[in-house]
Each structure stands twice: as C-alpha cells, then as structure tokens.
Amino acid sequence: MDAERAKREELEANHQALLSSTKSQELNQRRELDTALDELEALKRKHANDVLDWETEIKRKERQIRELEEDIRLRDEDLERERETVKTLRATVSQQATAQLTLNSHVTALQAQVTAVQIALDNSSNSAAELALKLEAAERRITEQAQEIAEAEMQRRRLHNMVQELKGNIRVFCRVRPLLPSDIPPSVFQASNSPGSSSTSPEDDERRKEMLRAQIAFPDKMDHKEIVLHSSSESATGQERKDEWQFTFDRVFEPHSTQAEVFEEISLLAQSCADGYNVCIFAYGQTGSGKSFTMEGGQTESSTGMIPRAVEQVFRVTEELKSKGWAYRMEGQFLEIYNETINDLLGKGEFDKKKHEIKHDKSGRTSVTDANVIPLTSPNQVRSLLAIAQSRRTVASTLMNERSSRSHSVFTLRICGENTATGETCEGSLNLVDLAGSERLDKSGAGNDKDRLRETQSINKSLSALGDVIAALGEKGDGKGDKHIPYRNSKLTFLLQNSLSGNSKTLMVLNLSPLANHLNESLCSLRFATKVNNTTLGTARKQVKGA
Numbered sequence: 295m296d297a298e299r300a301k302r303e304e305l306e307a308n309h310q311a312l313l314s315s316t317k318s319q320e321l322n323q324r325r326e327l328d329t330a331l332d333e334l335e336a337l338k339r340k341h342a343n344d345v346l347d348w349e350t351e352i353k354r355k356e357r358q359i360r361e362l363e364e365d366i367r368l369r370d371e372d373l374e375r376e377r378e379t380v381k382t383l384r385a386t387v388s389q390q391a392t393a394q395l396t397l398n399s400h401v402t403a404l405q406a407q408v409t410a411v412q413i414a415l416d417n418s419s420n421s422a423a424e425l426a427l428k429l430e431a432a433e434r435r436i437t438e439q440a441q442e443i444a445e446a447e448m449q450r451r452r453l454h455n456m457v458q459e460l461k462g463n464i465r466v467f468c469r470v471r472p473l474l475p476s477d478i479p480p481s482v483f484q485a486s487n488s489p490g491s492s493s494t495s496p497e498d499d500e501r502r503k504e505m506l507r508a509q510i511a512f513p514d515k516m517d518h519k520e521i522v523l524h525s526s527s528e529s530a531t532g533q534e535r536k537d538e539w540q541f542t543f544d545r546v547f548e549p550h551s552t553q554a555e556v557f558e559e560i561s562l563l564a565q566s567c568a569d570g571y572n573v574c575i576f577a578y579g580q581t582g583s584g585k586s587f588t589m590e591g592g593q594t595e596s597s598t599g600m601i602p603r604a605v606e607q608v609f610r611v612t613e614e615l616k617s618k619g620w621a622y623r624m625e626g627q628f629l630e631i632y633n634e635t636i637n638d639l640l641g642k643g644e645f646d647k648k649k650h651e652i653k654h655d656k657s658g659r660t661s662v663t664d665a666n667v668i669p670l671t672s673p674n675q676v677r678s679l680l681a682i683a684q685s686r687r688t689v690a691s692t693l694m695n696e697r698s699s700r701s702h703s704v705f706t707l708r709i710c711g712e713n714t715a716t717g718e719t720c721e722g723s724l725n726l727v728d729l730a731g732s733e734r735l736d737k738s739g740a741g742n743d744k745d746r747l748r749e750t751q752s753i754n755k756s757l758s759a760l761g762d763v764i765a766a767l768g769e770k771g772d773g774k775g776d777k778h779i780p781y782r783n784s785k786l787t788f789l790l791q792n793s794l795s796g797n798s799k800t801l802m803v804l805n806l807s808p809l810a811n812h813l814n815e816s817l818c819s820l821r822f823a824t825k826v827n828n829t830t831l832g833t834a835r836k837q838v839k840g841a
C-alpha cells in the first residue's frame with residue numbers, strides 16, 4: 295500500500311512537476327505569442343503603410359503611363375505626317391529625277407549644238423578677221439578720202455570767199471523757213487475732221503497745207519542761188535493772171551536747210567574777224583520769218599543759232615592760232631535798239647534806265663557809254679550771257695507773231711590779237727544783228743495801238759536808214775568818193791558805222807515766211823535784199839543780178 299501510495303505520490307509529484315512545467319511552458323508560449331502578436335501588429339502596420347506607398351506609386355506610374363501614351367499618340371501622329379511628307383518628297387524626287395533625265399538629254403543635245411556653233415563661230419571669226427582687215431583698209435581709205443574732200447571743200451570755200459571779196463564785201467543769203475504747225479489755222483483741221491467732210495486722209499491735209507503755202511520754187515539745184523515766187527490771181531475781167539518773180543542771191547536756203555548748213559556758209563566769215571576784219575551779219579525779214587531762230591536758235595544742239603556757233607568758231611580758231619604765237623583777248627557787248635533808244639542787255643537790274651551814247655574814236659573804234667563790255671573766256675560763258683540778254687529783250691505781241699521782237703539786237707564780239715613771235719597785232723569785230731520785223735504798218739496790227747505804231751515807225755525808219763547807208767556806200771564804191779553816208783539817220787547805222795565801211799565784210803540773211811498770205815511782205819523783203827545785193831562795198835564792184 296505504501297508502495298501504491300508512494301507510487302501515487304510519485305505520480306502526483308510527477309504530475310505536479312509536469313503541470314508546473316506545462317504552466318511555465320504555457321507562460322512562455324503566451325509570452326512568445328504576445329511578442330509574436332506585437333510583431334504581427336507591427337508587421338501589419340508596416341504592411342498597410344507599404345500598401346499605401348505602393349498605391350501612391352502605382353497612381354504616379356499610371357499617370358506617367360497615360361502621359362507616355364499621349365506622348366506616343368502625338369509621336370505616332372507626327373510619324374504619320376512625316377511618313378506622308380516622305381511619301382510626297384519621294385514622289386517629287388522621282389519627278390525631279392525624271393526631269394533631270396530630260397534636262398540631261400537636252401544638255402547633251404545643246405552641248406552637241408554648242409560644239410557645232412563653236413565650229414561655225416571659229417570659221418566665222420576667221421572670215422571676220424579677214425573682213426576686219428579689209429574693213430580697216432577700206433576705212434583708212436574712206437578717212438583719207440574724207441580728209442581730201444574736206445580739204446578740197448575748204449579750198450573751194452576759200453576760193454569762193456576770194457571771188458566774193460573781189461566782187462565786193464557784201465553778201466546776201468536768203469532762207470525760207472518751214473511751214474510750222476502754228477501757221478495752220480484750226481479751221482484747216484476742223485474742216486478735215488468735220489463729220490460732213492468727204493475725206494480725212496493725210497494727203498488731203500497735205501493738200502490743204504499746200505494751199506497755205508506760197509508758191510516758191512528753187513530751180514538752181516547746183517549752186518542754190520535762185521528763188522522764184524509765183525502767184526496766180528483773177529483780174530477784174532475774170533481772166534487768170536499769173537505772176538512770176540525771180541531773185542538771185544549768193545545762197546538760197548530751202549525750208550529743210552539746217553542751222554549747220556547755214557553756218558557752214560558763214561563760218562569762214564565768222565572766223566575772219568580773228569584775222570582783223572570787221573564782220574557784220576544781219577538777219578532781215580518780217581516778223582515770224584525766222585530771224586531769231588537763225589541768229590539765236592533753239593535749245594537743242596542741232597537748232598543752235600549763228601551767234602553761239604560763230605562764237606564757238608572764233609574760240610576754236612583763236613585756240614588753233616595759239617600754236618603760231620598768237621594770243622587773243624575777247625570781249626562781248628549785247629545791245630538792243632528799241633524805239634531809237636539803246637538798252638544794254640548785259641546791264642544789271644530789270645530795266646536799263648541809263649542814257650547811252652555812241653562814240654567813234656579816230657582809230658575806228660566804236661564805244662557806247664555806260665554799256666557793259668564783258669571779257670569773254672569761253673563759249674559756255676557766252677551762252678549764259680546770251681540767255682540773260684534774251685530774257686531782257688523787249689518782246690511785244692503783234693498780230694503776226696505772239697513773241698514778236700520789236701527791237702534790233704546787236705551782239706558784238708571784239709577780238710584783239712597779238713603775236714609775240716612776230717610782233718603783229720590785229721583787231722577785229724563780229725557784229726551779229728537780229729533786226730526787228732520789217733513788215734509794213736497795216737499788217738502788224740499796229741494801226742490802232744499808239745505804242746505799237748511808234749515801235750513800227752522807228753523800226754521802219756532804221757531799216758530804211760540801213761538800206762540808204764548800204765546804197766550810199768555802194769555809190770561811193772561806184773567812184774563817187776566824196777559821197778555822204780547817212781550813218782547818223784538811225785542809231786543802228788550809227789552804231790555799226792565802223793563795221794559797215796572800209797574793210798568790213800557784211801552778210802545779210804534774208805528770212806522769208808513760206809505762207810501765201812505773206813507773199814507781198816516776202817516780195818518787199820526780196821526787193822530790199824536785192825538792192826543790198828546789188829551794192830558794192832569795198833574796192834571791187836559787185837555784179838548786178840537780175841530780179
């Protein structure tokens with residue numbers, strides 16, 4: 295029994311020990327469990343945090359993905375466009391390539407042509423070189439011949455000049471101006487353009503112009519010395535009456551003659567003032583007949599008048615004579631004679647109020663008191679002086695020419711030369727005179743206007759004084775040595791006294807209007823010029839020519 299008890303006790307003890315060990319084990323396990331639970335809790339929290347972080351990250355990534363997807367979409371679009379462009383470019387490149395091929399074939403064809411042309415050109419330049427040589431030789435020949443012709447012409451002119459001088463020192467040229475558009479009354483054109491008119495052809499216009507023209511013929515086609523005027527009229531008995539007037543002058547210029555052609559004939563005369571002659575060139579004729587055009591000319595090179603051409607010629611000659619030891623001094627004076635009063639056209643101010651007097655000294659020099667005498671250094675300077683003078687000229691309106699010059703203008707170029715090598719000196723003068731219109735009273739429309747009447751009377755007085763002086767000089771040449779020369783009858787003749795007598799050379803250019811309306815005026819002018827032409831100035835007698 296004891297044993298059983300002991301055993302039971304042992305068992306109880308063991309059970310007790312086991313229980314306590316189990317208890318402590320349980321305690322331990324519980325502690326471990328708590329720790330594990332704590333850890334689990336911490337892990338759970340961490341996990342929740344991690345989950346939150348991941349969710350945020352995922353959202354960010356999703357946004358990035360969306361952005362990337364948009365980017366990709368845009369890029370795809372770009373790519374598509376680029377592809378289209380590439381496609382178009384490929385098509386263009388392919389077209390260009392085709393065009394290039396075509397061009398290449400053209401270029402090849404052109405190169406072949408160029409080669410052919412080059413060969414032809416080489417051949418041509420060889421023949422051109424040969425032709426150039428021939429041309430050069432021909433040009434040389436032509437230049438030589440032209441020089442020979444010019445020398446022969448100069449010789450002819452000199453001989454002609456000598457013959458003229460032997461005949462006497464007064465010459466008369468006659469120049470007929472062309473018909474101007476301003477000569478044609480508007481009614482002529484109205485008639486040709488009126489609705490009822492049967493024809494408007496240029497031939498008809500020409501025929502109508504022909505009716506306005508005076509019948510003037512120039513029969514002498516060789517020497518150009520004759521002019522013939524015709525007129526036909528009806529007599530009181532109804533019969534047709536034909537008249538013809540024939541005149542001969544030293545030279546007759548037809549309407550188409552140029553300023554250069556007229557000057558050619560007077561160039562020797564102009565240059566002889568450098569040899570010490572007194573030269574006087576007058577332009578005579580009715581208003582509007584072309585005196586100012588002949589003497590002063592127009593604005594263009596070809597229409598330059600006798601005054602600027604003569605001045606240029608004198609400058610040229612004096613320049614040429616420098617090589618022969620001559621030195622020249624030139625001076626100019628430009629006067630106007632209006633109503634028998636002298637105006638200085640080179641004076642200062644708008645109007646010349648000074649009273650000028652003409653003086654002749656014993657040595658044959660003429661001077662005008664208080665008139666400006668300007669040293670001349672170049673033709674250009676003379677041109678500007680002429681322009682100043684022109685603007686100062688007295689012009690007034692008459693029925694016959696709107697810008698009618700109612701005064702005489704006298705341009706004087708005085709030239710003094712000295713030859714330092716030979717000791718010679720010479721003094722000459724060139725007077726270029728643009729006379730006032732020569733028409734008679736009734737035609738100029740002066741009848742009703744007192745001032746115009748006075749102008750016309752003084753113009754007529756001085757022109758007839760000029761005629762009388764020339765006639766008296768002619769009679770003196772005829773052997774009536776003591777013949778009185780009425781220089782003092784007009785300012786014009788008194789001013790030109792020394793240039794009209796002695797060794798002076800005088801040329802009168804008679805200007806004529808081409809109009810039938812002016813035929814009577816033209817006849818008066820032609821008769822006056824014939825009287826002058828039949829006069830002898832100087833030593834020899836001029837031959838009388840028929841009129």
Ligand SMILES: Nc1ncnc2c1ncn2[C@@H]1O[C@H](COP(=O)(O)OP(=O)(O)OP(=O)(O)O)[C@@H](O)[C@H]1O
Pocket residue numbers: 470471472474549579580581582583584585586587588695697698699700729730731805
């Ligand atoms: N040979 C010509 N060629 C062309 N036009 C000319 C010619 N002669 C004259 N004329 C023109 O005729 C018109 C009248 O000429 P200009 O004024 O020279 O006449 P004028 O005789 O000097 O007249 P005025 O006595 O009034 O001075 C001008 O318009 C001028 O340009």
